[in-house]
Amino acid sequence: VEVEALVIQGPMLATVLSQVKKLEASVLVLSQSKPSPFCCFLRSRGEVLAEECISRAECLTLAVRRQSKGVGGYLVSTRWQKNFWLLA
Template sequence: MEGGGWNSSCSRSSRGSRRWGRRRCQKEREEATGWWGETGGGTVAKKRVMVVIDQSSRAKHAMMWALTHVANKGDRLALLHVVPHGGGAEADAPNLATLQALCRACKPEVEVEALVIQGPKLATVLSQVRKLEASVLVLGQGKPSPFSWECSLFRCRSEEFVEQCINKAECLTLAVRKQSKGVGGYLISTRWQKDFWLLA
């Protein structure tokens, strides 16, 4: 488990997310329209934001970032935990009831739902994005090793899973990594831009 544990403060600031919304790339701006839920008339449409959840601290950081930077009043936040076939993984599942309560306490104007689905992780996430018509998919990403030989099998698979979601999901997909306390902010990756530093 990464440093930082499961303790997280709730920040309602959106300054950094608005800076992120003014990216130069035209494709990013087009997808960000769906992210913010803005329509042509200037009104705000409700959207569903999906976060892939497990027991890691990076997953909770991604959840809190999605809640404070992406989800707005009236939106629905879906917390998705995928249980692989074969059983035995239920004991490793995060306490979704606790996470739901945390989200509601932090931002009660956002509806929160928890989903636990058994199946292959990538295929399940992609199918749920389509089924629920998610507007934004948020994933936690780990800190990459500077040395390729240090990449453990689990870390390599995790990084590969994030990359596949970014490239294949039928919605704007954001991989989020919380920076160390000394640096602050987050690194955000999308299909077109990697490790964009967001100070918020």
């Protein structure tokens, strides 16, 4: 598996989407933090970025976050499935 890492400054969403297109990425994986307790009022920038990338990127996009400490596993979101629980 070939993996590349880049550090580029600019507006987050536009920069990520332009690099996905430029690099012809087949998969984009984004890490998400646990939602804020105030999530019904405010969403974090990371949550918004992940949702926008999922809906607008030209490649398969996965947003992954760790499930609660007591439960284990990961929650994975894609364009077709939100918060799919993956025990890994």
